[in-house]
Amino acid sequence: MSFLTSPEFWFLVATSLAKTIFLIFLVVLPMVSYTVYAERRVSALIQDRVGPNRTGMPLTLLGFKHDFSPWLGGLGQPVADAVKFLLKEDFVPGHVNKFYFWLAPCLAMIPSIVTLAAIPFGSEFLGVRMVVADLNVGLLFIFAIASVGVYGIVLAGWSSNSKYPFLGSIRSTSQMISYELGLGLSAVPVLLIAGTTNLSKITSYQVANGWLVAPFTDGRMSLQEILLWIPTGIALVTFTISMFAETNRLPFDLPESETELVAGYHTEYSSMKFALFFLGEYTAMIIGSALTVVLFLGGWHFPFIPDGSQGWIWGLVNIAVFFAKVAALLFLFIWVRWTLPRFRYDQLMRIGWLYLFEIALVNIFIVAGILAFVR
């Protein structure tokens, strides 16, 4: 019991709470809403349109003569979306299984947020490690919790008691099972190279020895690093593709394919319950990008920027670097979505089981061979 009264314990509780609140309310949720905004603007620009560019402050609601939107350029759009979602009627159809219908949106949102805990999003800030839970099984934890997210979709489809959500959730289940294999196996080369599943240690390995996709960032290149460059590149590609499938993004958005299944598993949902699916999906995208950054792109590290032990300002810069990398990957997500058409279902299964799985598996043996025989 002396542990509970010790100041170290309360320091731990306070910093963990502060980090959690910072991550969820100041970083991830704003990032989610502005990813939605970016999605709309980037898709518009790619399709030679303008997109939502004029939502400002609705001063006319307060009795003023004009709205204010000269330089905001539509940046008020996420706020307007959120208000719309909150104020809409929360309609529960009569034919649904109420308990699971209410449970499903929570199960879609919560796992994505919980996985945030194990992501090291910065080096050190005022002597505090910038990771909520520095788990030794960090990567496994993230994979385990992220797969719970599929229950949200399955329950949504099943409890809706309607054919399109049901078809969507069936697709989602088989898709997630197929691609989780590819995802896990493409992460194994990283574990072999870094020798740990602790995400902070994977990051510090990359800080010391160069990023896995760019081994020259530490200024040295050995024969082993050059040889490993090829399999890690392949692992990055397979990992990213599996990540697209895991997060139900186009070209693999079969669970919610609008053209075939109305809206897929959330057809019967409205208002904030629908928004929770939406948030969960985009949070999963952010987690996926963050995981890719941690595993392959060197985490918070950038050449010539010292870590947080050199001063608090560098701690902030490291956090900014991490989220800049995440934002770049999110742009890739959006960019790919507005480029590619959807795969057919048999093509999806074929890619997952016949190509990604095998490539990732062979890749592991190549990495293991290089690590064993080349010094």
Place this chain on the structure above:
Amino acid sequence: MAYVVPRPKLTFWERIYLPTIVGGLAITIKHLKQMLTGHTKVVMQYPEEKWDAHMPEHYRGAPTLVTDDKGRERCVACQLCEFICPPRCIAIVPEEIPAESKWAKVEKRPREFDIDMTRCIYCGMCEEVCPEQAIFLRKDYAITGVTRGEMVHHKARLYELGGVFDGLVHKWNPRK
């Protein structure tokens, strides 16, 4: 007749998707870059920019009533427009022109002339049928109102929109 759909044989690089995906990404990023640098012509930003200057001569906007160069209202309340109007949005109440009036020989004029703009279909038949060339479709297209009542254009509003029109009809000229 049955015909064979040619299925192109895909090369190895096309079958592994990735090079074609990269090609697609290059196309979309080119569009994005051209939008950002302002090389793509996009739609008009409506309330700030308007297409009034580009409107053709024959544009059919809101129907309006016009006065002639002497300031006389041209309409003689013959009600032909009221009868031809397909959605029946025109309602005219005619009245006699008093004998002491300068234009007494015209005999008839509209006391009330209402056009319900919620019903108007901008077909221009009123303009076509009018024997006095009193009703014209002008270029006003943004007809808005908060209530249904506001959307009914009364006589004063119709003359305000129409203005003066020097036209071909000279029969009300006293010298003729």
